Amino acid sequence: MTDTLFRWDDSFLIGIAELDHEHKVLIDDINMLNEELAGSDERSEVTKCLGDIYARMQAHFALEEHFMKEHEYQFFDEHKREHSELLEDYTECMMRFLNGASISSKNPIEECLTQWVVDHITTSDKKMSLIVQE
Ligand SMILES: [Fe+2]
Numbered sequence: 001m002t003d004t005l006f007r008w009d010d011s012f013l014i015g016i017a018e019l020d021h022e023h024k025v026l027i028d029d030i031n032m033l034n035e036e037l038a039g040s041d042e043r044s045e046v047t048k049c050l051g052d053i054y055a056r057m058q059a060h061f062a063l064e065e066h067f068m069k070e071h072e073y074q075f076f077d078e079h080k081r082e083h084s085e086l087l088e089d090y091t092e093c094m095m096r097f098l099n100g101a102s103i104s105s106k107n108p109i110e111e112c113l114t115q116w117v118v119d120h121i122t123t124s125d126k127k128m129s130l131i132v133q134e
């Protein structure tokens with residue numbers, strides 16, 4: 001069963017190739033997690049997906065923050081704070097699951113990731129891209 005949360009489309013593009021590539025890979029990972037949540041009772045598979053997404057988010061934020069520093073982005077602090085909050089929220093959802101929350105408690109995880117993908121990429125990342133490329 002496939003229950004795709006997001007389909008990659010051009011509205012996610014921010015116009016910086018290396019960051020767009022990472023966003024796309026992240027969305028693929030999130031879709032994989034969603035499929036595991038929808039179609040599998042295997043906690044170990046879900047746990048692996050959650051860990052992979054965490055590692056990828058962390059690496060992505062580090063790359064993006066490096067990029068912003070390099071371009072002396074004026075809203076760096078604000079953007080970095082958003083990354084930290086997203087990582088905290090995600091960690092909290094992940095820990096709840098790892099500490100035994102039922103597999104059907106997927107909604108907080110999906111909500112957290114939706115917020116990240118939809119809100120952060122399409123607003124904060126896009127704004128940053130527009131400003132640094134002015
Ligand atoms: Fe960002």
Ligand SMILES: [Fe+2]
Binds near residue numbers: 019023060064121125
């Ligand atoms: Fe990003």
